[in-house]
Amino acid sequence: MKPQPDARLERVLATLALVVIALISFANVVVRYVTDASFAFTEEISVFLLVVVTFAGAAVALRRNGHIRIGLVERALPPGPRRVLIALQGLAGLVVLGLITGYGAQMAWQEYHWQSLSPGLGVPQWWYLVWLPLLSLAMLVRLVQQTLDRLRGGLDDES
Amino acid sequence: MSPDFLMIGSFGLLLLAGVPVAFALGLAGAVGIVTGLSPDMLAALGTNTYNSIAKYPLIAIPLFILTGLIFERAGVAARLVRFAQALIGPRHGGLALVAVLVCLIMGGMSGSGPADAAAVAMVMLPSMTRAGYPRPFSATLIAASASTAILIPPSVALILYSIVVPGVDLRALFAAGLFPGILAGVALLLPAFWLSRRHGWEAPSEVERPALGESFRQAIPALFAPVLILGGLRSGLFTPTEAAVAAVAYGVVVGLFLTRELDWRELWRLVGEAATISGVVMLIIALAGIFAWAGTMLGTFRHLAEWLITLSDNGAVLLTLIMIAVLLAGMLLDAISIYLILMPILIPVMQHFGWNPVWFGILLAMNIAIGQYTPPVAVNLMVTTEVAGIRLEQTLGWALVFVAAMAIALLLVALFPPIALWLPGVLGYNV
Amino acid sequence: REYSVSTVLSNAFPWGQAADKWAELVKERSDGRITLRVYPNSQLVNGDQTREFSAMRQGLIDMAVGSTINWSPQVPQLNLFSLPFLMPDYDAVDAVTGGKAGEMVFDAIESRGVIPLAWGENGFRELSNSKLPINEPEDLDGLKIRVVGSPLFHDTFTALGANPTQMSWADAKPALTTGAVDGQENPLSVFDVARIDQVGQKYLTLWHYMNDPLIFAVNRNVWQQFPEKDRELLRQAAEDAGAWEIEKSRGERDDRLAAIKERGVEVVELDDAQHQAFVDATRSVYNTWTPKIGEALVETARQAAENR
Ligand code: NA
Numbered sequence: 092m093k094p095q096p097d098a099r100l101e102r103v104l105a106t107l108a109l110v111v112i113a114l115i116s117f118a119n120v121v122v123r124y125v126t127d128a129s130f131a132f133t134e135e136i137s138v139f140l141l142v143v144v145t146f147a148g149a150a151v152a153l154r155r156n157g158h159i160r161i162g163l164v165e166r167a168l169p170p171g172p173r174r175v176l177i178a179l180q181g182l183a184g185l186v187v188l189g190l191i192t193g194y195g196a197q198m199a200w201q202e203y204h205w206q207s208l209s210p211g212l213g214v215p216q217w218w219y220l221v222w223l224p225l226l227s228l229a230m231l232v233r234l235v236q237q238t239l240d241r242l243r244g245g246l247d248d249e250s
Numbered sequence: 251m252s253p254d255f256l257m258i259g260s261f262g263l264l265l266l267a268g269v270p271v272a273f274a275l276g277l278a279g280a281v282g283i284v285t286g287l288s289p290d291m292l293a294a295l296g297t298n299t300y301n302s303i304a305k306y307p308l309i310a311i312p313l314f315i316l317t318g319l320i321f322e323r324a325g326v327a328a329r330l331v332r333f334a335q336a337l338i339g340p341r342h343g344g345l346a347l348v349a350v351l352v353c354l355i356m357g358g359m360s361g362s363g364p365a366d367a368a369a370v371a372m373v374m375l376p377s378m379t380r381a382g383y384p385r386p387f388s389a390t391l392i393a394a395s396a397s398t399a400i401l402i403p404p405s406v407a408l409i410l411y412s413i414v415v416p417g418v419d420l421r422a423l424f425a426a427g428l429f430p431g432i433l434a435g436v437a438l439l440l441p442a443f444w445l446s447r448r449h450g451w452e453a454p455s456e457v458e459r460p461a462l463g464e465s466f467r468q469a470i471p472a473l474f475a476p477v478l479i480l481g482g483l484r485s486g487l488f489t490p491t492e493a494a495v496a497a498v499a500y501g502v503v504v505g506l507f508l509t510r511e512l513d514w515r516e517l518w519r520l521v522g523e524a525a526t527i528s529g530v531v532m533l534i535i536a537l538a539g540i541f542a543w544a545g546t547m548l549g550t551f552r553h554l555a556e557w558l559i560t561l562s563d564n565g566a567v568l569l570t571l572i573m574i575a576v577l578l579a580g581m582l583l584d585a586i587s588i589y590l591i592l593m594p595i596l597i598p599v600m601q602h603f604g605w606n607p608v609w610f611g612i613l614l615a616m617n618i619a620i621g622q623y624t625p626p627v628a629v630n631l632m633v634t635t636e637v638a639g640i641r642l643e644q645t646l647g648w649a650l651v652f653v654a655a656m657a658i659a660l661l662l663v664a665l666f667p668p669i670a671l672w673l674p675g676v677l678g679y680n681v
Numbered sequence: 682r683e684y685s686v687s688t689v690l691s692n693a694f695p696w697g698q699a700a701d702k703w704a705e706l707v708k709e710r711s712d713g714r715i716t717l718r719v720y721p722n723s724q725l726v727n728g729d730q731t732r733e734f735s736a737m738r739q740g741l742i743d744m745a746v747g748s749t750i751n752w753s754p755q756v757p758q759l760n761l762f763s764l765p766f767l768m769p770d771y772d773a774v775d776a777v778t779g780g781k782a783g784e785m786v787f788d789a790i791e792s793r794g795v796i797p798l799a800w801g802e803n804g805f806r807e808l809s810n811s812k813l814p815i816n817e818p819e820d821l822d823g824l825k826i827r828v829v830g831s832p833l834f835h836d837t838f839t840a841l842g843a844n845p846t847q848m849s850w851a852d853a854k855p856a857l858t859t860g861a862v863d864g865q866e867n868p869l870s871v872f873d874v875a876r877i878d879q880v881g882q883k884y885l886t887l888w889h890y891m892n893d894p895l896i897f898a899v900n901r902n903v904w905q906q907f908p909e910k911d912r913e914l915l916r917q918a919a920e921d922a923g924a925w926e927i928e929k930s931r932g933e934r935d936d937r938l939a940a941i942k943e944r945g946v947e948v949v950e951l952d953d954a955q956h957q958a959f960v961d962a963t964r965s966v967y968n969t970w971t972p973k974i975g976e977a978l979v980e981t982a983r984q985a986a987e988n989r
């Protein structure tokens with residue numbers, strides 16, 4: 092296999108988030124069985140980190156063209172029409188990620204404006220929510236990079 | 251055109267156009283919202299994308315994916331193969347038996363099939379080829395056996411089913427998957443065995459047999475992993491999420507200190523790999539949330555379920571139709587997407603006919619497992635054919651044989667529900 | 682057009698019945714012009730009930746019948762009802778919601794961008810668990826209890842020595858089933874209908890530590906689009922549905938308790954001294970939370986409850 096393009100920043104972020112999830116969960120099990128105490132209220136943080144894992148991890152996969160999709164039609168096409176199709180695929184992703192980024196930012200801004208608090212720890216809710224538009228924007232950038240690579244014929248297209 | 255139709259139609263078109271499943275779901279949901287509701291409600295793409303994945307039980311998914319990766323990279327597959335070879339010995343079909351057996355055990359450590367398929371293929375393909383098995387046959391057999399990973403606990407697909415279907419106990423689902431998973435393995439083995447004898451693959455004298463005691467000692471850490479996961483859940487010591495993190499910790503210890511095939515740098519890389527795979531799976535869950543929201547608000551799922559129920563009064567007929575539909579969907583789609591897209595439609599049907607939700611979940615999982623090695627889109631086959639250095643098309647004939655084999659196992663579980671429900675019942679779970 | 686109404690519980694529970702009644706009355710009184718469709722199980726917010734209020738404010742949900750607990754992340758004043766042992770009986774509840782304090786709460790909701798219409802009731806929340814009968818605060822030591830909605834519950838249960846964990850209802854039942862949590866607190870109607878006894882919750886303590894009212898509410902833009910006549914119709918229907926539901930659910934309480942006992946759940950009723958021990962143990966919660974909720978509101982509510 093030839094070396095795959097990387098989204099280093101998101102990869103490090105996703106890796107760190109998953110490491111912290113594993114450490115919190117593991118510490119919780121150990122502490123609960125050893126001391127009968129627990130810090131179950133930290134579940135809010137684990138759930139937030141899961142969101143980071145998801146979108147940062149998805150950005151890495153996006154850079155590598157690694158998302159699950161059906162490549163049948165694409166592979167059957169001659170190079171010219173295939174490039175058109177790749178551009179259209181890029182456009183479809185762009186619309187979805189654009190909507191998520193825009194409405195995610197709106198959601199985070201509204202919760203900031205209305206001063207909503209998180210249900211578990213009572214911290215400002217936007218601290219968590221703002222990562223959706225940020226990471227969605229990162230995905231959008233990776234999508235553009237990936238689409239340009241593929242249009243230049245630089246990425247394998249089997250899926 | 252009705253918004254229902256536009257939404258489902260655009261989803262189909264986007265899929266065919268090669269748009270990633272997750273984006274196809276999100277965009278089709280947006281089409282439904284714009285045409286059937288109001289453009290303001292596109293705000294669901296912010297709120298519901300987040301809500302769909304911000305759920306505590308979903309934490310088990312990246313952790314079980316990580317468990318699978320760690321065990322594969324810790325070199326347990328090679329040790330399991332040696333032990334199974336020592337146990338079975340060289341005979342016609344011996345290595346086929348070893349491959350199936352090792353896939354089943356690996357399935358007890360990982361939550362989804364493709365990585366298992368890759369690990370077993372890398373270890374077994376060279377020796378199977380040397381022993382005379384055709385590469386396309388070996389690649390298909392391993393791909394098919396590895397698909398049992400979503401039946402044998404832990405299973406990412408079953409975790410998702412327990413979240414989508416309210417009131418189903420994940421531990422009951424996990425227990426219910428075990429025997430159907432083994433049955434599926436046996437169903438694959440029978441034709442493999444028969445074909446090996448008929449074609450004279452693997453003459454009894456050609457392969458050297460490892461020492462039993464030593465290979466068993468080496469395989470113990472790997473054999474203990476499924477025991478830890480299932481036993482921990484059974485004893486009430488762990489919740490599913492805790493079982494996942496315990497399994498990760500155990501895998502780290504095995505890889506770093508017992509097999510010593512892992513180091514910290516490699517571990518860090520594996521966590522990143524698990525996060526990336528989780529990103530793929532969870533993005534589908536996030537954007538299926540938009541599709542589901544739009545389908546709920548438009549009444550699409552309600553209408554489809556009502557239409558399905560009018561097709562037949564006979565539960566068996568409808569179950570057969572559903573299974574055929576899922577089989578066809580499985581040719582194109584992955585397990586997670588199928589669960590997320592079909593469950594809102596199938597839950598009302600399931601309730602209408604009073605089907606046991608645990609049993610129904612297992613039937614779906616078996617069916618979706620088959621989809622993992624049915625061309626054209628077959629995640630497991632893709633990795634094994636890559637390892638084997640052959641084209642996917644070469645496996646078509648063998649794939650049909652093994653699809654038929656596992657379909658018979660599926661039929662048996664459909665006809666005799668206790669194959670799935672006996673174990674969770676004995677363990678005292680609500681089924 | 683059809684308007685969406687979000688609820689957390691289905692019409693098997695008084696909560697869902699309140700929403701159904703509202704829809705029924707609106708349809709009847711508008712001669713079918715206005716249709717409300719009820720979506721239970723927080724499905725419009727993918728099961729995350731603490732995001733229901735935000736979604737209604739955004740316009741993703743037109744209307745909702747929601748619990749004060751679930752809306753408290755967005756409206757801090759709603760934590761009032763979660764203050765432990767503020768309202769000892771139904772008269773106290775009615776005095777708070779029906780009086781000046783109730784108006785102050787409705788003003789607070791409106792100032793956060795949603796139009797409140799009427800009160801309903803989820804009921805007094807009682808404590809259950811799978812481990813032991815709870816007679817005194819010490820019995821709660823180390824128990825992992827599922828709560829939802831506000832860090833106030835974290836403070837209450839921590840003060841009692843338990844391990845609270847925040848979890849939506851969609852996740853709670855599986856968590857109880859697998860033993861991920863030991864206990865939960867909910868009204869008797871929820872314990873009864875959701876068959877919480879079947880997930881190993883063998884012990885139930887009647888401690889009446891709080892009562893969460895339900896609130897009927899509408900998205901502001903949707904509200905402004907209705908002509909004055911229809912607004913009055915919607916508000917009156919909500920008030921009638923709420924009153925109907927409150928009476929019905931209070932009337933069913935004794936039968937529910939009998940049914941729960943029938944199923945072998947060990948029910949603990951606290952005597953005055955035992956009850957006081959819980960009141961004393963949770964007093965610190967008021968110090969932290971009165972400033973967050975508002976001195977004036979807490980004082981008004983406390984007096985209303987006292988002079989009931
Ligand atoms: Na598995």
Ligand code: NA
Binds near residue numbers: 581583621623629
């Ligand atoms: Na397939």
